[in-house]
Amino acid sequence: MINDRLIDAGELPLAVRDFGGDEPPLLLLHGAGGNLAHMTTLARALRPKHRVITVDLRGHGRSGDGPWTWDAALGDLAAVTVQMELDRPAVVGHSLGGMLAALWGQRHPETPGVVSLDGNPPPTRVEHLPGMEPRTAAAELARLKKIFDQMQTGMGQPIPADRLADLVEVQQMAARDMGANEKVWLEGFRRNLVHENGETSTRPSAEATAQIRELMNELDLSPVYAATTCPELVVLPTRDLPEQEPFAELYAAHRRFLVEQAAAVGHLRYLSLADASHAMVIEQPALLADLISDFLINSGR
Template sequence: MPETIISSGTVPIAVRDFGGSGRPLLLLHGAGGNLAQLGTLAAQLRPAHRVVAVDLRGHGRSGDGPWRWDDVLDDLTAVADDLGLTRPAVVGVSLGGMLAALWARRHPECPGAVSLDGNPTLGRPEQLAGMDPEQAATQLATLRAAFDGMAAVMAEPLSAEQLAAALAGQRAMAQRYGAAPEDWVAAFERNLAPCDDGRSRLRPGPELTEQIRVAMESLDLIPAYRDTRCPLLLVLATEDLPEQHAFGELYAAYRRATAERLAAVANPSLRVLHLAGASHAMVAERPQELADVITGFLATAARD
């Protein structure tokens, strides 16, 4: 599948054209990911769409640049313009889902956008429903400390031993979801950058990772959901990842609060699907079901 670098914007952006003869669709990965993680979903979207996946700035083979929502949306506009993608649909996962919602608000002419569990990062007590505020604050502090610890580890260059362990972890994760281990390894390696001492580090780097985290924590998408005139579908997880089980009460309260806030949004352009039995890893868990949901939604939006 052909790849190219789009340099018409302020940051060079890597794209992979998965082909397909239907209407164009931009496919966006999550934070810390890259376009190689979306190959299975892209293949299942190809019968209905020409699918173009993007490495967001700071990820994969794209260039670095500060993380500002409008600037990243400009990157996507540059990709669409350079490839001649007229009025593309936009589908995003996690961080990419947030961008899909922001794209929908910016582009009322868009034929449809889909956010796959693209929720702002959990970090504030007001994002929770049904929890004692003091208890919520304590658990949020513990969660932030866990995130800080993971970020510190990921910011350090990887020794050969650490890299081998990380690749073994990717193979194990692939087996968990019934995927091809070599695909998961290739996606992981796409985010590796060489260091001067022969070691490797993961992209995005520490500075950009912190910018993305702050941007996600501070983002309120309700105005975008309220104001969009483009058909927008939110597909939301209903289950925890295994890694989230220690904070199960916190994430359950976050899902309740999110559902309550969305129920108060009166916008006929917005649809919400709580996907039973799906976690934040829904793209790995159920790619064919998601492809059916996406193509069905976009087909209905085109008829309407």
């Protein structure tokens, strides 16, 4: 039986969804701007071999608001493991959740395994774009930053009541275009809606988004990978999202950097997943579930 509950993480409540079962526990973490509902299809695919618990990260979904730091978010996960009575859970995360999984593995060597599903900071540095002419790389990074700045400004803004139905229809179309489960996709959209004082807005807020962006932009995963002693798997994309296509050269260079970064750590396992974009959780949930389970089993879980 699937069980939704709020747990007390000290400074804020955390929403969790327990998919049940008696198999070894696995924490499954969503990306920035998402929530636990977006991980439902992958959670269901993992459930035969794991007790899967998904979490709304702070500032997302039905969890409380609080300052965004790596320490705070990792403290939230620790609270989940204690209050859900999870014995050494594996941690699997997508995007922001993948970065948290990597940091968890570094700090918790007793963890049976962590998996990052394209849990990588976005491209922000010329030196992380091998093969691109530096001046071109700098110009493209500046152009990309403007787009992210515009997106950040729009976060948390009130949605006019007469536009809400149109936004739902846009989400339905997006689900169909991506081949996602429409019911699950819409739950994810609605779960991030906030209704207060007669207004509707979306989570995370612009403030939380700014904090998360700063953390991701400053994060260097190379020393994290090097210092991690528990088994770790990094799954990398091989193609662009539609919105990334105008920056095709930049993202191709960044993918080369991510492969080089992972390959430089001898004990780290990594895989460039064929025909997968950053949205791999939606595109190939069954394949990812098999990869994750096989990795954890073969790592001696």
